[in-house]
Amino acid sequence: MVTFVTDSGYDFPKLKLPFELKILPLRVYVGEKEYHDKLNIQATDVYKFQREGSLPTTSLPSPESIERILREASQNSDRVYVLTISAKLSNTHDVVKSMVSEMKLDNVKVLDTKSACIKQGYIVWRAMLHYQKYGELSQEDIDNFNKEVLLLFLVPTLEYLQKGGRIGKAKALIGRLLSIKPILTVDEQGEVSSVATCRTIDAGVKMMYELAQKFLREKSLLDNFVTVGAYTVPSMKLPVDNLAKKFGRRFIDSTTIGSAIAAHVGPEAFAIVVGRGE
Known part of the structure; x- marks a missing residue:
């Protein structure tokens, strides 16, 4: 069994995907209040806050949610691929990679999509199709998808x-x-x-x-x-x-x-x- 994981920087239409996809929710802050992207706050809520003069800020997924989702995926799957939002846009990639190492999850591989939003969604989709065909996935493959x-x-x-x-x-x-x-x-x-x-x-x-x-x-x-x-x-x-x-x-x-x-x-x-x- 293979499981894919990405963060909520990912956007894509609700298509039938060939593998299970788990989402690490990025955090959104409005003042002192913490929200979890796509779970209890949407873009329309951000629009409302911004129109009212607030400036929502963002942060990477909580360490607790990263640990829980990755450990569960590692235990239930033979292979796990984590495809994160661009490391140039968020610390999510570096933190997830560090936690995978600390947790000694040998069947979990962390890759940088070097993208965000629907481009990140496209990269995840292409990655799944590639793995389905070849049974392997590398950072080089992700970089090649980015060229297309x-x-x-x-x-x-x-x-x-x-x-x-x-x-x-x-x-x-x-x-x-x-x-x-x-x-x-x-x-x-x-x-x-x-x-x-x-x-x-x-x-x-x-x-x-x-x-x-x-x-x-x-x-x-x-x-x-x-x-x-x-x-x-x-x-x-x-x-x-x-x-x-x-x-x-x-x-x-x-x-x-x-x-x-x-x-x-x-x-x-x-x-x-x-x-x-x-």
Whole structure:
């Protein structure tokens, strides 16, 4: 028996997966109150707190939940693969790897997806398909999957990226003055970077589609790709639906974004991922 584990930085539509998947919930803090991502707080709750002037912050899964889930998976499975959110974005990977070593869980292997959100979901999905076919999985395999997938994230305001320390105040101020909406990605090294800017959501949808098409052409994937969408709050589902129409049958489905990711990108954001198909 094989079990896969990831953290709640993972977002993906509810597809039937070939192996069991356990989730380590990231923590979200509002003031002194602790929440567990996707269990007792959602992106819509983050939106409400942010609109009320609060600034939710995030932290890695609790050591207790990591130990419990990993020990259970190790005892019940022959092999366990833990695929974490990018080590460049969170300490989750390093802490989980250290705990696996301390607990002497010899059948547990920790890998860095070098991604987040629906890109992390895509990497987990590809990893499962790869293991199903070859019976092995390595960091090199994960890195190869990263070369065949593109995440595009439109963030209507730079305010929360600035408050979370992702960009400087000056850049955020200029963005607000010029009404610039960045289109972000998580690159192959697992770091967030900007790939384009736009002034309206409609223009962003058009640009995201064009960037996706360019990526698919460069990777020779126009005949073999899938697309997945994600959004923070219901009002952001419309641009995702508009992108879905452009991709037609290649668009699998869309999903909501977890509260931990929403805390960093702000209350109104949406994303797509395009990558090699099965």
